[in-house]
Amino acid sequence: MPLFPPVAIAVLVAGVGIVFLAGIVRGFAGFGFSAVSVAGLSLLVAPASVVPAIFILEVLASVTLLKSALPHVDWRWLGWLVLGNALFSPLGILVLASVPETPLRLVIGALLLAAAALQRRGRSFDLEPTRAVRFAVGSIAGLANGIAAIGGIAVAVLLGTSRLPPVALRATLIVLFLVTDLYALAWSALVPAGAHGTSPLLGPATLAWALWLTPAMLAGIAVGGRFFAGTSPTTFRRRVLDLLIVVAALSVTRALIDLAA
Numbered sequence: 001m002p003l004f005p006p007v008a009i010a011v012l013v014a015g016v017g018i019v020f021l022a023g024i025v026r027g028f029a030g031f032g033f034s035a036v037s038v039a040g041l042s043l044l045v046a047p048a049s050v051v052p053a054i055f056i057l058e059v060l061a062s063v064t065l066l067k068s069a070l071p072h073v074d075w076r077w078l079g080w081l082v083l084g085n086a087l088f089s090p091l092g093i094l095v096l097a098s099v100p101e102t103p104l105r106l107v108i109g110a111l112l113l114a115a116a117a118l119q120r121r122g123r124s125f126d127l128e129p130t131r132a133v134r135f136a137v138g139s140i141a142g143l144a145n146g147i148a149a150i151g152g153i154a155v156a157v158l159l160g161t162s163r164l165p166p167v168a169l170r171a172t173l174i175v176l177f178l179v180t181d182l183y184a185l186a187w188s189a190l191v192p193a194g195a196h197g198t199s200p201l202l203g204p205a206t207l208a209w210a211l212w213l214t215p216a217m218l219a220g221i222a223v224g225g226r227f228f229a230g231t232s233p234t235t236f237r238r239r240v241l242d243l244l245i246v247v248a249a250l251s252v253t254r255a256l257i258d259l260a261a
Helices: 009-029 033-041 047-072 075-098 101-120 131-148 151-159 166-188 204-229 233-260
Strands: none
Touching: 009 033, 009 047, 009 204, 009 233, 033 047, 033 151, 033 233, 047 166, 047 204, 075 131, 075 151, 075 166, 101 131, 101 151, 101 233, 131 151, 151 166, 151 233, 166 233
C-alpha cells in the first residue's frame, strides 16, 4: 500500500534528505533533480526501484514551477529541443543495445564535465541561435539521454553557451523536462521490472516512494526558488556551471565505480 513506507525508516529518512537537496537544485536551476536524486538514492536502494518514482516527482516539480516559467519560455529553442530529443533518444537506445553502457556513460559524462569546467574557467563557446544549432543541441541531448540517461545535463551544458537570459534558460528547461519526463513515465508504465518481470516498473512501490518523497521535494523547490529570485544573472550562470560540474562528476564517478565492479 502506498501509505506504508517502502523501506526501513532510517533509509527513508536518508532518502528524504537527498530529495530535499535535489529539490533545492531543481528550484534554483530548473534541472538536476533526477541526477542528484538517483545518484544519492542509488547508494541506498536499487536504482530500478526509485527511478520511476523520480519521473513522477520530476513531472510534479515541472507542474509546480510551470505557471511562473511559461511567460519566460523561449519557444523556438523548446520546439527544436523536443524534436531532437524525440528523434535521437531512440537512436541512443539502439547504440546502447550494441555497445556496453558503462564506458559510454563514462565518455559522455567526462565530455560534459570538461565542457562545464571550461565554461566555468571563462572559456566562451557562444552558440548562434539558428535552427540548425537548436536542432543539433536537441539531437545531442536526445542521444545522451538514450545512451546514458543524462540528456538533461547535456541540454544544460549546451544551453549554457547560448545567449538565453537566465530566466529564459531556466523556464525552457522546466517545460522541456515536463515533456520528456511524461514520455519516460509512460514507458515506465509499460516496461516490465526485470528481464523476466511481468509487472510494470510503475507499480504500488513506485507510488509509495513518490508519496513519501513529494513533501521533501516541494520544500526543496520552494527554497531553491527563493535562492533564484535573489540571484543576479552573472551569479546564476556561475552557480549553474558549478552544479553542472558536480552533477557530471557524479555521473563519471558512478561509471568508474561500475567499471571497477
